[in-house]
Amino acid sequence: MSSDLILFENVSKFYGEVLGVNKVDLRIPPGITSLVGPNGSGKTTLMNLMTGLVHPGSGSISVRGVSPFAPEKLMRILGYATQYDAAPRGITGFGFVLAGLLLHGLPRAEAERRAAAAIETVALTHAAQRKIAAYSKGMRQRIRLAQAIAHDPEVLVLDEPLNGLDPLVRAETIALFRDYAARGRHVILSSHVLQEVDVFSDQVILIANGMIVAEGEIRNVRDEIHEHPSQFLLHCQQPARLASLLFDQADILEAKIDPEGRGVLVMTRHRDAFAATVQRIALSGIEIDGILPMDENVDALYEYLIGGGK
Amino acid sequence: MNQIWIIAKLEIRRAFFSRRALWVYLLALFPAVLFFGHGVNVQYQRSEYAGKPVTPAAILDRIPTGAAESDVLAAAGQPITDRQWKRRDTQRRSLQYYDGSNRVWLEFENGALKSTRRRTLNSFEEDSKVYAGVFQFFYLRLAIFFGCLGIFINLFRGEMIDKSLHYWFLAPVRREILLLGKYCAGLIASAAIFGGGALLSFGALLAYQSSADLQSYLQSDALSHGTWYFLSAVLGCVGYGSVFLAAGLLLRNPIIPALVMLLWESINGFLPDLLQKLSVLHYLQSLCPVAPPLDPSVPPLARMILAPAAPTSAWAAITGLLAVTALVLYVASRTARRLEINYGTE
Secondary structure (H helix, E strand, C coil), X not given: CHHHCEEEEEEEEEECCEEEEEEEEEEECCEEEEEECCCCCCHHHHHHHHHCCCXXXXXXXXXXXECCCCHHHHHHHEEEECCCCCCCCCCEHHHHHHHHHHHCCCCHHHHHHHHHHHHHHCCCHHHXXXXXXXXXXXXXXXXXXXXXXXXXXXXXXXXXXXXXXXXXXXXXXXXXXXXXXXXXCEEEEECCCHHHHHHHCCEEEEEECCEEEEEECHHHHHHHCCCXXXXXXXXXXXXXXXXXXXXXXXXEEEEEECCCXXXXXXXXXXXXXXXHHHHHHHHCCCCEEEEEECCCCHHHHXXXXXXXXX | CHHHHHHHHHHHHHHHHCCCCHHHHHHHHHHHHHHHHHHXXXXXXXXXXXCCCCCCHHHHHHCCCCCEHHHXXXXXXXXXXXXXXXXXXXXXXXXXXXXXXXXXXXXXECCEEEEEEEEECCCHHHHHHHHHHHHHHXXXXXXXXXXXXXXHHHHHHHHHHHCCHHHHHCCCCCXXXXXXXXXXXXXHHHHHHHHHHHHHHHHHHHHCCCHHHHHHHHHCCHHHHHHHHHHHHHHHHHHHHHHHHHHHHHCCCCHHHHHHHHHHHHHHHHCCHHHHCCCHHHHHHHHXXXXXXXXXXXXXXXXXXXXXCXXXXXXXXXXXXXXXXXXXXXXXXXXXXXXXXXXXXX
8 A cells, every 4th residue: 555655754854953844744645736835834845855855854755665765766656847947058858858768778769759759748849959048937847847757657746837837738737637646646746826736636735834734635624624614605596585594594604695696605614514504495495506615725725724825 | 887878978068068168178288289389399490400501419529628719610610600799808709500409509718618518409308208297297286186176076066056966866866876977977078188188298299209219219118108198197087086076075165175185185295105095196196107307406395295105006006096986986975875955055
C-alpha cells in the first residue's frame, strides 16, 4: 500500500533558524493534490523535500516507496516543474527537454521523439528551437511542464503550474492533470489561484507557517470543522416563500434571498438535519430545483482555517 | 559511464565558451604569443645580418687584448659599425663584427683593445631554459591555476548563481555521477585549452631555431620534452580542476579558495615532506623536463618560493597527483550528496 503513497513522517526542515516546515505527517494517495497556503507557508519546501532538492532536518519521506536521497531512482518516476524561472544558459526549449530525456538513458532518436511530443502537449512546438532566455513567462512555465512530463512520470510535482498560462492552455493543462490522476498517478501542485484548484483537486493540503492545517478531500476537511457553519444555495422559483419556511427551522442559522436571484442562501451547522428539513419542505409542495454548497471550496476553507487568506 | 559522458557532453560547450572563458584563453595563449614574438624578432635580426660581411670567428678569437686599432682593422677588416666617442680624457671606439651566428663588439680605449663582447643572435639552450622558466613560473603556477579556477569553480557555483543547478538535481543521476560528469567536461575543456597552449608555445619555441639546432633537438629530446610539458599541463588541469570543483561546492566566494590554494602552493617548498605531497605543484614540477634557471640575484625568500620542492620520480609524481585528485573528488562527492538547492542565500 505504502508503495502507492507519498509519505511524510514527522518531517521538519529549518533553514538556519528559519522554519521551513515543522513536524509534517502526510499520507498522500494518488490523484490530484493541491498544496494551498500563503506565500512563505512552506508549500515549496514540501515539494523540494519530496523531490530531494532539500533534505529534512528530521523525519523521513517516501515517494511511492522511493527515498528522495536516491535521485537516480526517484527521478525516473517523478517529474518536477519548479518555480525557478532560470534555465541553463543558451539552451533552446527542445534542447532543454531533450537533455533531461538523454539523462534518462533513452536512445537519442527516442528522446527526440518524446521531447517533441511533450513540447507539443504544452503547445510550444512553434517555439521549440528558440532559446528559453527569449521565452515569455508563460512559455517558460510550459517548457518546464514539458520537461516534467516528458518521461511520463508516476508522480508529477508542479509549483504554481498555472501561473502565466492563457485560458486555453490552462484548460488543456488541467485536462492533462486529470488524465494523469485517472491513470492512478500522483499530481501534486501548489497554487495561489484558489478558485482553480478546488475545481479539479481530489485532495487539498492546507499549510500555514510551516504546519499542516488540514488535509484530505475538500468535503471531508469541511466536515471536520463542525463549528464553522455551512452555506448552501437552494435554487427555487419561490424564494420568498421558501425563506419564510426556513426561518422557523431550529437547524437553520440564517436564510436570505440570493441577491443574484437564484434562490435562497442558507447557513446551517447541522447538515443532516438541514437535509431532512429541505426534504420535508419539498414534500410540502415547494419546488426546489437544486442544492448547491456555496463554501465547499478551497477559498472558504482557506479563509476560515488560515484566516485572512486570499 | 554513459551518464558521465552524457553530462560531460551537455556541459562541455559551456566550459569552452562561457562568457567568463575569454581570459582563460588569454592566459593559455600568452606563452605561445611570447615565444612567437621572440621568434619574429630573431628572424628579423637574422635577415638583417644576412647581408652583412662575415668575419670568421677564428680571426676574431685570435685578436689579443691590448692590440692596436690599426692591427685589428688590418686583421679583421672593415667592421659592420664603427662608433667613436670621447669621455673625459679617454678616447673610446667600438667596432662591431658578425661571425655568422654571433655579433662581436671590440671595445677600444685610447687606441688599444680593452674588451670583447659576444652576443649570439639566438641560443637554443638559453631559449630552452627561458621556456622552462616561463612554463613553471607562469604557466603552471599562474595560468593553469587561475584558468582552472575560472573553468571548474563555475561548474557548480556558476549554476547556483544562475539558479539552474536544480535541473541537474532533478535528473535520474547519482550526485557522484553528476560531479564526475561535470568534472570530465571541465577537464576536457581545460586540458584542450592548456595542453594545446603548452604544445603551441613549445612549437613556437622550436619554430625559429636554426635548422642545425632544431635537427639536433628533434633527434634527441624534443619529443620527450614536448610530451612531458603537455602532460604537466594536462595533469595540472587534473589536479587544480578537482580542487576548484570541490571549492565551488564548499565555498561561496572563489577568491578565498584561490588565495588559500595559491599560498599553499607557494609555501610548498617550506613544508615538511609529507605536506609537500598534498600539493599539486609539487608533482607538476617533478614532471617538467628542464630545470628553470634561477638567477643568483633573486632574494632568498623568493628563491625558496620559486625553487622546486624535493623532486619525485615521474611515475611517482603522476600516481601521487592522481591520488590527491581522487581524494579531493571523493570529498567533493560527499559534499554533493548533501548539497541542497537554496538559491535564496546565493
